[in-house]
Amino acid sequence: MPGDILQGFLQAVQPSSLTATALGSLLGIVFGMIPGMTISSGIIIVLPLTFVLDPDISIALLLGLYVGGMLGGSFSAILLNIPGTPSAAATALDGHPLVARGEAGRALGVSVLASFAGGLFSCLCLFLIAPSLADIALGFQAVDLFSLVFLGLTIICSFAAQSWVKGLLSALIGLAIVTVGQDPIMGSARFTFGEPNLLAGVNFLTALIGLFAIPQLIRNLGTSPGDLMAGATAPMIPFKSLLPKLSDLRRIRLPVSIGAAVGSFLGMLPGAGGPIAAFISYDYTRKTSRDPEEFGQGAVEGIAAPESANNAVTGGALIPMMTLGIPGDPVTAILIGALLVHGLAPGPLLFIERPDFAYGVIFSFFWANIFNLVIAFAGLRLLVKVLAAPRAILMPIIAILCVIGAYALRNSLFDIHVMLFFGILGLAMRWLEMPVVPLLLALVLGRQLEENLRIALTGSQGDISVFFTSPFSMLFLGLSVVSVAWSLISARRERSKSSPAS
């Protein structure tokens, strides 16, 4: 094991890996900063580049983008009061009032430092927890794996709070799409209509590009050119003002710790994600503060807690992704897809078959946090100019890159049509206010769900009691019930909170 750790470290410090991580961080910050762009879209855009790179370099690039995107989202939240990513929404509450007081540098400096601390803490959690969890997961049978995948699918409930019917319909549409192609056990062709391109099924990444990128491109067309150029008013920030003062460092110690712990823990739970972690840590920090009335007026603690939390979520979300093959959020779902392209299946076997790669991922994640800090402090003055980038050039470039991404997976023009189909599906779902994430999760987990369900039922000759006799399976099914109940209670609380106001 120490040898594997050393191999992983050496892999992550290869010049090519370090360059990819740094480039990923830079791109992530840029994509995160642009309102209307998400980390998922950023990853989708660079995906075609990763097909030709080695898997360790590809994952280093994507991890850098994931971590950088979280930080970049806070810059536009602070400077423009427009969160670049949903996770940065809580940061705007105190970040923008500080900008209004002429303390933009102070707000951004605290944000960068808190993000770094949160990310580093979650990296430590990833390093300590992931290998042990993978060891336990090695003993799972098909019955346990089905229940585990089922638990992963309960993430859907978190995204179906507004309408359970629409959330579940979205997931079922995803599962129906997964059944297209050869079935995983017998190899029989299903729903292919004689089209040979459909025999291998619908490629997950092609579907993803269509579902996320096309609706976003169309949505941005509805924004007036004035809104798109809002960033032209971003202020000039002297480098000196970015460095946090000692008094601020003292003030943010506790909020950063709260954010790091809450973010790392919630990141591990399916569906919780960055926005929830950021708001919970913000709320908890305000409750424990001596001056809660300062929150919302430009308190540095109100920036530190959510920023530390949303960056800590990244490391937390990588734990179930790497050890169990279960995505914690949409970005890790895309990372799973990107690894599968390279023939690497995230899960417990990753630590057995490719321990060097698994530890390399952890160390690349560490470097991504370091580069984030360096790039943010060194280049912030230039980076804020991105907020004024002309969308009339940026958006068409993204559209063309999406087409290349869909085509390059299998050098297939058919896949571009598939991407367009999913783009229209994504627009229709948005029109209906139907969440897309359940469909995405069903696309990632559907095949495993069917495979393990059928293997388990074949082994038990159709007896479903087998799912209630295995201890691991019982645990996962119990956790699924808790996950669903938690979503129901949270949704009810949200409704009761909003009803008196309305």
Add this chain to the structure above:
Amino acid sequence: MNMAQRNIIAGTVLLMVAIGYGILTANLPDRSLPDTPGPAFLPTLITIGLLVLSVALLVGGVIDARRESEGTDGHGVPTRGWIALAGFTVYVTLLPSLGFVAASVLFFAGLMWLYGERNKILIGLTSILVPVVLFYLFTAGFQILLPRSPL
């Protein structure tokens, strides 16, 4: 169009999809062993789920439609979006015959105009430069063979 009306349309469409999917599922070849789930097992469960939920969406929409009289199409596609979508379809259709560069130049210029750029020189230069650079970057740099014009 209010949400209730949208739900009625979606419920009807999804109900038809569920029925079609169910018919295809019923016609799948059964190659399973006795007492074991075959290729039609999961699709059957999905069909049942789709039927129940699409009916629920439809009925919910009909009930809500009696209460809601007006509404706004909050997430509707803007007119420029429909044009872009049509452009995307034409671009994808023309890609095999025109090749990546020529088709992308036209598509890129159209999108720039839709995003509000009116400087014809800038549109002309950028829409030629970007597809050419991307073409050579991916074909020569990354060995991804993008479609070429057969002409």
